[in-house]
Amino acid sequence: GAVVSQHPSWVICKSGTSVKIECRSLDFQATTMFWYRQFPKQSLMLMATSNEGSKATYEQGVEKDKFLINHASLTLSTLTVTSAHPEDSSFYICRLPEAFFGQGTRLTVV
Amino acid sequence: RKEVEQDPGPFNVPEGATVAFNCTYSNSASQSFFWYRQDCRKEPKLLMSVYSSGNEDGRFTAQLNRASQYISLLIRDSKLSDSATYLCAAQRGYQKVTFGIGTKLQVIP
Numbered sequence: 001g002a003v004v005s006q007h008p009s010w011v012i013c014k015s016g017t018s019v020k021i022e023c024r025s026l027d028f029q030a031t032t033m034f035w036y037r038q039f040p041k042q043s044l045m046l047m048a049t050s051n052e053g054s055k056a057t058y059e060q061g062v063e064k065d066k067f068l069i070n071h072a073s074l075t076l077s078t079l080t081v082t083s084a085h086p087e088d089s090s091f092y093i094c095r096l097p098e099a100f101f102g103q104g105t106r107l108t109v110v
Numbered sequence: 111r112k113e114v115e116q117d118p119g120p121f122n123v124p125e126g127a128t129v130a131f132n133c134t135y136s137n138s139a140s141q142s143f144f145w146y147r148q149d150c151r152k153e154p155k156l157l158m159s160v161y162s163s164g165n166e167d168g169r170f171t172a173q174l175n176r177a178s179q180y181i182s183l184l185i186r187d188s189k190l191s192d193s194a195t196y197l198c199a200a201q202r203g204y205q206k207v208t209f210g211i212g213t214k215l216q217v218i219p
Contacts, residue, residue, distance in 0.1 A: 006153075036209075041211075043112075044154070044197070046206070046207075046208070049205070091151075093154075099144070100156075101153040101155070103153050104152070106151070
């Protein structure tokens with residue numbers, strides 16, 4: 001069974017709106033969650049690391065005000081893409097340190 | 111230079127063939143290495159970790175060459191179900207994992 005549950009699996013939204021993606025850890029106490037983005041024919045790129053009870057750590061070039069990360073509990077980490085634009089269309093996926101990925105969210109901004 | 115480099119392929123091989131993928135990493139501080147399998151539009155799933163001594167899991171063999179900074183994955187007796195993209199990954203420190211672009215394998219009947 002799944003170790004990490006990610007929702008939604010896909011979403012289509014209008015430009016300018018915000019989208020929230022959730023990752024729930026089902027079997028582990030997730031003090032840390034990694035958030036990746038994958039564009040077509042490109043590798044998974046680490047965007048940020050969320051830490052339970054503290055601020056997320058963002059990779060260079062990732063706008064923290066645009067990609068809001070919240071890790072309020074040991075089982076839930078969320079990524080909110082704010083004011084989404086077509087260039088944000090991508091595959092977003094979370095990962096536990098124990099090497100388990102969520103199912104991924106395919107975001108299309110129109 | 112990318113931290114983890116792979117040939118994106120695609121590699122088209124007949125059923126039953128043996129196929130090998132290589133992956134190079136640039137950061138000598140990388141300590142742990144992995145191969146993941148990713149099916150189209152799905153999440154990556156851990157295939158196997160890679161150990162210095164080499165390790166085997168059924169038809170899959172992984173090897174690590176620290177001196178040359180590359181890892182390899184060998185698949186014997188390819189099955190149609192092996193068709194997927196294979197990602198290599200290198201880990202530095204406790205948690206930071208960098209992925210390659212993935213090598214696409216298509217096994218044909």
